[in-house]
Amino acid sequence: MRYKIPVSEPDIGENELKNVIAAVKSGWVSSKGPFIEEFEKKFSSYIGVKYGIATSNGTVALHLALTALEIGHKDEVIVPALTFASVANAVLYTGAKPVFVDSHPNYWCINPNKLEEKITKKTKAIIPVHLYGNPCNMNSTMKIAKDYNLYVIEDCAEAHGAEYKDRKVGTFGNIACFSFYGNKIITTGEGGMCLTNDEDLAQKMRVLRDHGMDIKRRYWHEVIGFNYRMTNLQAALGVAQLEKIDKFIERKRKIAKIYDSLLKNVQGVVLHPKMSWAKNVYWLYSILIDNEGYGISRDELMNKLAENCVETRRFFYPLHLMPPYKRYAVNCRFPITEKLCSSGINLPSSVKLTEKETYEVAQLIIHFHRK
Numbered sequence: 322m323r324y325k326i327p328v329s330e331p332d333i334g335e336n337e338l339k340n341v342i343a344a345v346k347s348g349w350v351s352s353k354g355p356f357i358e359e360f361e362k363k364f365s366s367y368i369g370v371k372y373g374i375a376t377s378n379g380t381v382a383l384h385l386a387l388t389a390l391e392i393g394h395k396d397e398v399i400v401p402a403l404t405f406a407s408v409a410n411a412v413l414y415t416g417a418k419p420v421f422v423d424s425h426p427n428y429w430c431i432n433p434n435k436l437e438e439k440i441t442k443k444t445k446a447i448i449p450v451h452l453y454g455n456p457c458n459m460n461s462t463m464k465i466a467k468d469y470n471l472y473v474i475e476d477c478a479e480a481h482g483a484e485y486k487d488r489k490v491g492t493f494g495n496i497a498c499f500s501f502y503g504n505k506i507i508t509t510g511e512g513g514m515c516l517t518n519d520e521d522l523a524q525k526m527r528v529l530r531d532h533g534m535d536i537k538r539r540y541w542h543e544v545i546g547f548n549y550r551m552t553n554l555q556a557a558l559g560v561a562q563l564e565k566i567d568k569f570i571e572r573k574r575k576i577a578k579i580y581d582s583l584l585k586n587v588q589g590v591v592l593h594p595k596m597s598w599a600k601n602v603y604w605l606y607s608i609l610i611d612n613e614g615y616g617i618s619r620d621e622l623m624n625k626l627a628e629n630c631v632e633t634r635r636f637f638y639p640l641h642l643m644p645p646y647k648r649y650a651v652n653c654r655f656p657i658t659e660k661l662c663s664s665g666i667n668l669p670s671s672v673k674l675t676e677k678e679t680y681e682v683a684q685l686i687i688h689f690h691r692k
């Protein structure tokens with residue numbers, strides 16, 4: 322079904338077209354070509370990190386980061402129970418065990434107060450995920466990582482440009498991973514990037530990304546690598562998208578402001594969190610529906626919005642309850658995650674959403690509320 326108002330759609334303009342055509346005409350259609358380095362340099366400098374290693378998607382960026390940090394079987398990696406599955410998948414690709422942590426009730430990301438109880442001798446890293454555009458509590462997370470000598474891989478797939486205490490997310494951990502999938506804040510079709518300030522790690526990731534091939538000695542392999550490269554075509558799109566990133570973020574914040582102002586007094590609707598230390602980029606503006614206060618359930622509201630051609634998404638399912646992951650969370654309950662997952666909705670948040678459409682969605686949510 323094609324919705325009149327989708328959750329998200331990319332804004333691809335003339336410059337994107339011009340760059341992609343230039344890349345095609347140049348013949349550099351695979352993973353060599355000038356747009357790749359340009360995109361890596363410009364994106365890493367936009368975030369404020371020294372080195373960028375572009376990849377074919379965000380999931381392999383996570384796997385590349387974990388591999389470069391030499392995480393493997395016998396190791397444990399702490400991940401939020403509430404996030405997209407590829408975070409746990411990337412940990413499992415290395416042979417390590419994902420260890421889940423509950424969400425914070427006030428801002429939905431991983432709860433730093435619950436981290437220490439999950440740390441064991443085997444713990445090597447924490448992956449805080451800046452969920453739906455909202456930053457994690459980085460001071461608390463980094464302090465625990467430092468106290469226990471753990472790596473931090475920030476998952477910024479949903480939070481390009483978001484800030485924690487006036488510093489962009491992606492600048493705190495050892496490595497930051499981004500996704501440029503079609504619904505992300507900027508897109509390269511499929512695509513991802515690892516950012517780091519550590520030159521050795523950057524070099525290691527470049528080698529691992531390119532089959533493990535020695536950079537100076539072609540066809541010589543010291544390690545087993547992967548083909549995780551981004552193509553020049555993808556990067557051509559990315560360079561043009563990056564020109565508009567601040568405009569996109571401004572637009573998303575404007576949409577959030579409209580939703581906030583119209584929905585703030587609707588009983589049973591909990592707005593997207595706003596912490597004093599956070600500058601959210603609202604990748605997907607999200608609300609929680611409390612059945613009792615709102616009068617109908619989250620799923621009923623989603624159905625009614627769909628009948629009115631408005632697309633919404635339910636929150637991710639809790640990772641610890643799904644078949645591939647539940648064996649890593651035996652006897653674990655994560656009440657906050659479970660509550661968020663059963664009550665959360667992502668509303669239309671596209672950079673192409675007009676103010677009129679945003680009002681329309683909010684008005685429908687007000688209309689379906691049963692007093």
Ligand SMILES: Cc1ncc(COP(=O)(O)O)c(C=O)c1O
Nearest residue numbers: 378379380405407478500501502
């Ligand atoms: C938090 C998070 N991490 C990682 C990814 C994986 O990115 P990709 O879809 O580019 O593989 C996503 C995905 O969309 C995500 O939301």
